[in-house]
Amino acid sequence: MALNRRDFLKFSAGAGLMVTAGARPTQASPHGELSPEAVGILYDATLCIGCMSCMVNCKKANAEPGGALYHRETAGTIPYEYPENGDPIYDAPQRLSAHTLCMIKAYNGEEDGPVGKGSTFSFMKQHCLHCLEPACVSVCPVAALQKQPGTGIVTYNKDRCFGCRYCQIACPFGIPQYEWHKASPSVVKCQLCNHRYAQGRYSACCEACPTGASLFGKVKDLREEAKRRLTLKPGETYNYPVKRVDGNERTEQVVKKYVDHVYGMDEAGGTQYLFLAGVDFDKLGFNPRITNQVYPDFTWDYVSHVPALIATLLITGTVTRIATQKLGKKKNDAEKGDAA
Numbered sequence: 001m002a003l004n005r006r007d008f009l010k011f012s013a014g015a016g017l018m019v020t021a022g023a024r025p026t027q028a029s030p031h032g033e034l035s036p037e038a039v040g041i042l043y044d045a046t047l048c049i050g051c052m053s054c055m056v057n058c059k060k061a062n063a064e065p066g067g068a069l070y071h072r073e074t075a076g077t078i079p080y081e082y083p084e085n086g087d088p089i090y091d092a093p094q095r096l097s098a099h100t101l102c103m104i105k106a107y108n109g110e111e112d113g114p115v116g117k118g119s120t121f122s123f124m125k126q127h128c129l130h131c132l133e134p135a136c137v138s139v140c141p142v143a144a145l146q147k148q149p150g151t152g153i154v155t156y157n158k159d160r161c162f163g164c165r166y167c168q169i170a171c172p173f174g175i176p177q178y179e180w181h182k183a184s185p186s187v188v189k190c191q192l193c194n195h196r197y198a199q200g201r202y203s204a205c206c207e208a209c210p211t212g213a214s215l216f217g218k219v220k221d222l223r224e225e226a227k228r229r230l231t232l233k234p235g236e237t238y239n240y241p242v243k244r245v246d247g248n249e250r251t252e253q254v255v256k257k258y259v260d261h262v263y264g265m266d267e268a269g270g271t272q273y274l275f276l277a278g279v280d281f282d283k284l285g286f287n288p289r290i291t292n293q294v295y296p297d298f299t300w301d302y303v304s305h306v307p308a309l310i311a312t313l314l315i316t317g318t319v320t321r322i323a324t325q326k327l328g329k330k331k332n333d334a335e336k337g338d339a340a
């Protein structure tokens with residue numbers, strides 16, 4: 001990002017004024033309307049076998065040029081191995097991180113389940129929900145995060161980002177991660193494999209899912225599919241679509257018991273990532289304090305009362321970003337010098 005000292009001072013002054021005035025710092029979000037072309041994912045925990053193919057394919061797809069995890073220095077390495085001190089290490093992620101945009105977690109409950117006490121079990125998949133009214137977009141002072149018209153995908157442009165990490169504070173789902181380990185860090189999060197659509201491909205996690213637990217498609221179709229599943233009776237069979245809701249691939253499965261709720265239909269104003277499960281959502285890591293309230297208004301109402309925090313974040317973020325970019329450039333120049 002080319003930000004010289006004059007730009008920085010101008011920006012800092014602007015940010016300070018904006019914050020002091022209590023003004024909302026960036027683009028208005030496009031008020032929660034679901035575009036007919038909006039795409040998303042339906043994750044059905046009752047179909048998930050915890051194979052983690054989605055996680056591996058996510059890393060692979062995003063470690064390639066155009067992907068969110070692509071870095072020149074790790075290009076060509078196995079997606080789940082990262083060189084550290086020269087030695088490759090096995091990466092068995094436990095949570096979302098700067099290397100992991102998509103996470104499968106397991107819940108093992110203590111309450112009574114179908115086969116006795118402690119038998120309630122479920123997987124859950126975690127990544128950006130591509131909110132209809134994304135709080136991260138609404139607070140980004142430089143529009144580095146944007147909700148794309150049409151697809152509704154919430155994308156990130158690292159060339160715009162100056163590292164305030166305000167999006168991390170604002171996201172009610174704790175999704176955006178930061179590359180603390182890098183000389184020139186960026187925010188990372190799932191962008192629904194936006195970079196693959198031009199190649200006629202779609203979300204890598206859904207492409208790799210063998211059971212249909214992660215299903216890609218237009219959100220309007222995914223909503224219908226989710227509602228249809230809630231009308232099914234446990235024990236009957238259903239021809240579940242696999243990979244894409246509009247594709248030909250299907251698998252016949254015995255229907256398990258669903259919690260009578262599609263998570264993401266209304267939560268946080270609605271999301272393009274929808275969930276079905278056989279276990280209550282608050283047991284699967286969903287914060288029960290997240291309501292159907294639209295978050296950008298809520299978030300800004302809250303943070304506008306702490307202008308000192310925002311100003312500090314904006315200014316320290318900018319300084320850190322400029323300093324780390326200079327360090328990164330020096331390192332790159334030195335590497336090029338060594339290679340010459």
Ligand code: SF4
Nearest residue numbers: 128129131134136171
């Ligand atoms: S889940 Fe968080 S990071 Fe993703 S769009 Fe919503 S607010 Fe933004």
Ligand code: SF4
Nearest residue numbers: 058102190192203205
């Ligand atoms: S859509 Fe792409 S980036 Fe997002 S979780 Fe799936 S594979 Fe990862």
Ligand code: SF4
Nearest residue numbers: 048049051052054209
């Ligand atoms: S690939 Fe599908 S079945 Fe395997 S862990 Fe991911 S969502 Fe579950």
